[in-house]
Amino acid sequence: MAKATDDTPRALQVAVLTVSDTRTPETDTSGRYLVEALQIAGHHCAEQVIVPDDIYRIRAVLSRWIAEPVIDAVLVTGGTGFSGRDSTPEAVLPLFDKTIDGFGEVFRALSLQEIGSSTIQSRAVAGFANNTVVFCMPGSTGACRTAWEGVIREQLDSTFRPCNFVGVLNTREQS
Numbered sequence: 001m002a003k004a005t006d007d008t009p010r011a012l013q014v015a016v017l018t019v020s021d022t023r024t025p026e027t028d029t030s031g032r033y034l035v036e037a038l039q040i041a042g043h044h045c046a047e048q049v050i051v052p053d054d055i056y057r058i059r060a061v062l063s064r065w066i067a068e069p070v071i072d073a074v075l076v077t078g079g080t081g082f083s084g085r086d087s088t089p090e091a092v093l094p095l096f097d098k099t100i101d102g103f104g105e106v107f108r109a110l111s112l113q114e115i116g117s118s119t120i121q122s123r124a125v126a127g128f129a130n131n132t133v134v135f136c137m138p139g140s141t142g143a144c145r146t147a148w149e150g151v152i153r154e155q156l157d158s159t160f161r162p163c164n165f166v167g168v169l170n171t172r173e174q175s
Contacts, residue, residue: 019078058091078139096127
């Protein structure tokens with residue numbers, strides 16, 4: 001396969017992490033949605049994992065993925081609220097080399113149209129760690145859909161203009 005050009009969509013390796021104390025593979029509708037959405041967009045699910053809402057368990061999985069050169073992006077769902085054990089931002093922010101402040105801002109602006117002022121209870125964050133982009137969104141399937149359709153899909157699309165994140169990821173040379 002030839003190296004992707006500006007007009008050739010590039011398939012990325014994307015990992016999906018669900019942060020939840022209660023979800024199982026059978027009940028994880030948010031993780032399932034993200035896997036299906038990224039595959040429909042032409043990407044590959046490199047791995048899908050569910051971990052309890054524990055800072056160190058989240059960091060362990062995420063650290064392994066950001067150290068792996070074949071993982072281009074990570075989608076994290078859950079643990080972004082203010083409830084007792086919600087700790088995704090605390091787990092991931094120290095791992096970021098750079099934050100993507102606009103992700104949380106745009107996500108909440110889109111979400112405001114759907115759920116009103118309750119959107120302020122989302123601590124959606126994103127950033128780069130070792131040239132891997134990480135998007136963290138709330139655990140509801142609706143929030144994952146809003147984040148994917150409103151921001152993430154286009155930013156993981158190598159053909160999206162005027163710009164996207166694909167050029168700065170751990171992308172491999174296509175042979």
